[in-house]
Amino acid sequence: MTEIKKQKAGEWFATLQLQICNEFEQLEREANSGYYIGDPGTFEFENWKRGDGTENLGGGRAGMMRGRLFEKVGVHTSVVQGEFTKDFAGQIPGADKDPRFWAAGISLIAHMKNPRIPAVHMNTRYIVTTKDWFGGGADLTPTLSAQRVQSNPDAIAFHKAMKETCAKHPAADYKAFKNWCDDYFHLAHRDEPRGIGGIFYDRHNSGDWEADFAFTKDVGLSFLDVYTKIVRSRMNENWSKEEREEQLVLRGRYVEFNLLYDRGTTFGLKTGGNVKTILSSMPPMVKWP
Amino acid sequence: MTEIKKQKAGEWFATLQLQICNEFEQLEREANSGYYIGDPGTFEFENWKRGDGTENLGGGRAGMMRGRLFEKVGVHTSVVQGEFTKDFAGQIPGADKDPRFWAAGISLIAHMKNPRIPAVHMNTRYIVTTKDWFGGGADLTPTLSAQRVQSNPDAIAFHKAMKETCAKHPAADYKAFKNWCDDYFHLAHRDEPRGIGGIFYDRHNSGDWEADFAFTKDVGLSFLDVYTKIVRSRMNENWSKEEREEQLVLRGRYVEFNLLYDRGTTFGLKTGGNVKTILSSMPPMVKWP
Numbered sequence: 001m002t003e004i005k006k007q008k009a010g011e012w013f014a015t016l017q018l019q020i021c022n023e024f025e026q027l028e029r030e031a032n033s034g035y036y037i038g039d040p041g042t043f044e045f046e047n048w049k050r051g052d053g054t055e056n057l058g059g060g061r062a063g064m065m066r067g068r069l070f071e072k073v074g075v076h077t078s079v080v081q082g083e084f085t086k087d088f089a090g091q092i093p094g095a096d097k098d099p100r101f102w103a104a105g106i107s108l109i110a111h112m113k114n115p116r117i118p119a120v121h122m123n124t125r126y127i128v129t130t131k132d133w134f135g136g137g138a139d140l141t142p143t144l145s146a147q148r149v150q151s152n153p154d155a156i157a158f159h160k161a162m163k164e165t166c167a168k169h170p171a172a173d174y175k176a177f178k179n180w181c182d183d184y185f186h187l188a189h190r191d192e193p194r195g196i197g198g199i200f201y202d203r204h205n206s207g208d209w210e211a212d213f214a215f216t217k218d219v220g221l222s223f224l225d226v227y228t229k230i231v232r233s234r235m236n237e238n239w240s241k242e243e244r245e246e247q248l249v250l251r252g253r254y255v256e257f258n259l260l261y262d263r264g265t266t267f268g269l270k271t272g273g274n275v276k277t278i279l280s281s282m283p284p285m286v287k288w289p
Numbered sequence: 290m291t292e293i294k295k296q297k298a299g300e301w302f303a304t305l306q307l308q309i310c311n312e313f314e315q316l317e318r319e320a321n322s323g324y325y326i327g328d329p330g331t332f333e334f335e336n337w338k339r340g341d342g343t344e345n346l347g348g349g350r351a352g353m354m355r356g357r358l359f360e361k362v363g364v365h366t367s368v369v370q371g372e373f374t375k376d377f378a379g380q381i382p383g384a385d386k387d388p389r390f391w392a393a394g395i396s397l398i399a400h401m402k403n404p405r406i407p408a409v410h411m412n413t414r415y416i417v418t419t420k421d422w423f424g425g426g427a428d429l430t431p432t433l434s435a436q437r438v439q440s441n442p443d444a445i446a447f448h449k450a451m452k453e454t455c456a457k458h459p460a461a462d463y464k465a466f467k468n469w470c471d472d473y474f475h476l477a478h479r480d481e482p483r484g485i486g487g488i489f490y491d492r493h494n495s496g497d498w499e500a501d502f503a504f505t506k507d508v509g510l511s512f513l514d515v516y517t518k519i520v521r522s523r524m525n526e527n528w529s530k531e532e533r534e535e536q537l538v539l540r541g542r543y544v545e546f547n548l549l550y551d552r553g554t555t556f557g558l559k560t561g562g563n564v565k566t567i568l569s570s571m572p573p574m575v576k577w578p
């Protein structure tokens with residue numbers, strides 16, 4: 001049973017990666033060449049393996065596009081297995097007695113050239129120890145202060161998409177997942193939210209695997225649907241030099257969050273993860289003036 | 290006795306701040322206007338107070354210059370007092386039974402416009418609990434890979450200055466302080482040194498306060514002497530677009546170090562320090578391409 005679940009989850013993340021990359025490349029081609037310099041970007045893929053190759057610890061497929069509309073976007077999947085260290089195993093459900101784990105997931109961060117198009121993050125994963133669960137979420141980060149308010153149309157559209165996705169799945173508690181997102185993506189040292197929020201969930205196991213899997217699939221698909229709509233609605237707006245500056249400074253907050261607080265980043269970097277892939281989420285250009 | 294030591298140390302850091310700022314402004318004026326655009330920069334100073342003002346917790350004097358040669362440099366002093374939290378007091382010499390502390394120091398980070406001039410960091414401090422000690426150091430970070438080698442003249446000059454400073458003070462163990470610097474300024478996730486090193490010392494109390502104070506003063510003065518010489522020797526070298534790109538990417542390593550590892554930064558940010566001053570060390574422009 002578990003092997004089938006792993007296979008289905010792993011295949012889904014691979015399928016979603018391709019679908020996202022295809023749709024983002026389509027947006028690249030649509031980008032108005034009056035604003036966006038050069039040819040449309042395409043994804044470059046790189047497979048990587050975990051460990052030194054003496055045992056099968058899994059690996060991943062990193063997809064990066066440096067385009068004219070998507071200034072830098074990473075869409076990565078991984079399927080990894082191994083044993084948690086003793087210290088870590090105690091903190092993971094079902095790993096205290098048997099430290100073996102298996103995990104698959106997809107993660108995405110997009111930094112856009114046009115400051116009027118929000119940056120976005122999406123990540124979903126399926127983890128198996130002696131227990132198993134899904135986790136993930138999606139959140140939107142407008143880079144202009146005028147857009148970093150809940151009354152902004154992009155914020156409204158993004159929240160609506162996440163709420164509707166949760167509404168289709170009885171085990172998905174939208175209000176709790178939305179609050180979790182706000183709590184998590186918070187820069188304590190500045191007492192600032194990272195963006196306008198979204199949803200965040202973890203250790204999600206309702207007892208109905210097919211239902212939980214369907215929810216996690218829908219999070220990926222509804223993220224893709226609403227974000228491509230936001231990009232299309234904004235991509236033909238021109239921007240000022242001042243707005244670009246504001247974006248570059250705001251990106252500094254993204255860097256601060258990822259290096260100071262983000263558990264995936266800090267844990268990955270401190271435990272021998274794939275540095276190149278982990279840090280591919282860093283914005284292409286940033287200012288701390 | 291202790292009050293006199295505190296006063297002398299506090300006055301010294303304030304004196305050194307002024308001297309450094311004066312010499313850096315002099316370099317700004319000397320900068321060849323063929324390479325460096327605009328008028329020479331000058332320091333702007335801002336006094337800040339710790340806490341909400343209900344009790345005297347001290348504060349600091351932040352000096353920032355955004356110039357044509359010094360793209361962004363902060364030279365900050367602080368004199369603070371208070372009580373360590375219980376968790377923290379146990380880790381600090383002399384604070385386990387009485388959590389009160391007093392601390393004064395100066396810290397400096399310079400990011401230069403010209404990628405051929407290394408970035409630099411210097412910090413010295415005097416801390417008093419029921420015990421008291423000096424700490425600090427200085428390290429050099431060339432931003433071009435060709436210069437990030439121990440055979441580079443800047444690296445040789447910097448190490449020589451630190452070695453000679455230690456040699457004048459019997460309690461200063463140059464070899465230990467140099468190794469401490471290499472160990473501390475290391476990016477574990479990349480297995481890379483931050484720069485070419487320098488010296489780092491902490492909890493330095495030889496039993497002869499005047500001698501330890503004299504050593505800490507000399508660290509600041511010899512840093513200033515050697516760094517201004519390096520700047521003068523490099524400032525009339527023109528640079529290529531490619532070198533500027535390399536510098537912007539290398540600055541990303543500086544950001545990664547400060548947010549992932551630097552104890553001053555992470556401790557300060559997570560315990561309600563002065564965010565603006567702490568993060569003034571971030572480079573003005575950075576790329577993660």
